[in-house]
Amino acid sequence: MLEREIFGNSLQTWLVSILIVLAAVVVVKLLSLLGKKVVRPFIGRTKNRLDDVIYSALEAPLKFAVILLGIWIALHRLVYPDGVVRVVDNAYRILIVLDITWVFARLLSGLLQNYWGRSSGGGAYRMLPVIRRTILVVVWIIGIVTALSNVGVDINALLGTLGIGGIAFALAAQDTVKNVFGAFTIFTDKPFAIGDTINVNGLEGTVVDVGMRSTQILGYDRRITSYPNYKIMDSSIVNISSEPMRRASVKLGLTYDTGVDRMEQALEILRGLPAKVEGVSRNPSDITAYFSEYTDSALMLTFYYYIEKGGNVLQAMSDMNMAILASFREAGLAFAFPTRTLLMQQDGADGASGEKSGANAAPDSK
Structure with a gap:
């Protein structure tokens, strides 16, 4: 068998x-x-x-x-x-x-x-x-x-076939490939990290995740925006979290009847306010206040100060504005607002009128 x-x-x-x-x-x-x-x-x-x-x-x-x-x-x-x-x-x-x-x-x-x-x-x-x-x-x-x-x-014929197929595939998936390389660039260059607050083309928020296709940003309205990685790498990125301090600015307009001494007083008040507001740098080199320009109805003051890293930016700006308002009110410094003075003159049967702009002058008529 x-x-x-x-x-x-x-x-x-x-x-x-x-x-x-x-x-x-x-x-x-x-x-x-x-x-x-x-x-x-x-x-x-x-x-x-x-x-x-x-x-x-x-x-x-x-x-x-x-x-x-x-x-x-x-x-x-x-x-x-x-x-x-x-x-x-x-x-x-x-x-x-x-x-x-x-x-x-x-x-x-x-x-x-x-x-x-x-x-x-x-x-x-x-x-x-x-x-x-x-x-x-x-x-x-x-x-x-x-x-x-x-x-x-x-192999040469096979590689030629694969080359043509690879070109067709690359054209069809070019956005995906760009996003993957964008993610690779983000991880290697590290322009920001998860948890950082950034600004990309006007979109400001906190980075919550970086994926292969997109980066998720949590905006101040508590909405998550998925931003393609390749667009992020082609944009100017402002990493707000990496800044040592946040600069804030205030422009103030005083009335035209404010004298030189009163203007100097206003500037001294502004330079002393950071010492009274929590979360604001008290370093004199971080405080700038100057008489910046003349406008149609106001004498303009410009005030720059820095909010310390980790501080509550919005609360510090609010506290500073409240301190400016209280200090100027106490000093009797008047804020300007747009006004117009109207002058009228009458001679016999003929009448003539004219008008001009002024700084906080009360209207007068005759």
């Missing part, structure tokens, strides 16, 4: 080949048991993470290689047509190269995760999935091209 032929091979030959494949499966099971009971506990006690990375990279591809070897030996004991032999040999050439590529892919992925991923934080860690996928794609493309080259495939 064992000498009976099936597809050109005796039953005994078939049984031996099947036993060889089963033996390969048993070896794989033994390797798994050895790794679980001996190798893993041993490398777990070492402080170096490199042995963990190497073991993890080799474990699955090594088992696959044992199965391939068992099937290879079993198949080459059989007799079959030359065409089938060529197909099997080509398949094995491809599978061996892909198995080696698998080792490199797992090794690079493990090295990135254990060394760069754990040592970096923030934006660099968030970029790890994208960088890892990119490297794996490149490794697998090289492995596949090498495998096909080993079996006689025309």
Whole structure:
């Protein structure tokens, strides 16, 4: 019975080949048991993470290689047509190269995760999935091209086809690619970080997340705006959180009947107010007050001061404005507002009238 032929091979030959494949499966099971009971506990006690990375990279591809070897030996004991032999040999050439590529892919992925991923934080860690996928794609493309080259495939024609397809894909996904590179630029250049308050093209708010496609900004109206990454990198970014202090300015108009001494008094009042307002810098070099210009109905004063980092900007500005109002009222300094003086004159039967602008003069008629 064992000498009976099936597809050109005796039953005994078939049984031996099947036993060889089963033996390969048993070896794989033994390797798994050895790794679980001996190798893993041993490398777990070492402080170096490199042995963990190497073991993890080799474990699955090594088992696959044992199965391939068992099937290879079993198949080459059989007799079959030359065409089938060529197909099997080509398949094995491809599978061996892909198995080696698998080792490199797992090794690079493990090295990135254990060394760069754990040592970096923030934006660099968030970029790890994208960088890892990119490297794996490149490794697998090289492995596949090498495998096909080993079996006689025309690589130049294949690369030409892939080049045309890649151009079409790049044109279709150019916005996505620009957003990914924009995210990479944000994480590497670090113009801002999550939690910073920024201003991008007039949009001001707090950065709550930076993704692969867009950056989410929480505005002062408590609405989240998703801004494409490539547009952010093409824009002028003002990082408000990075400023040491926030400069604030106030323009005040006094009436034209204010004398020189009173103007000097107003400037001295302004220069002394930062010492009375919480959250405002008291450094004299951060305080500027000067008589800036003449306007149609007011003598203009310009006052610059700085709000300290971490202070409540809106509250400090409100407190400063209240202090200015109270101090000027107490000093009797009058704020100007637009007015118009009307003069009328009558001579006999003929009448003439004229008008002019003035500073806070009461209307007069005759």
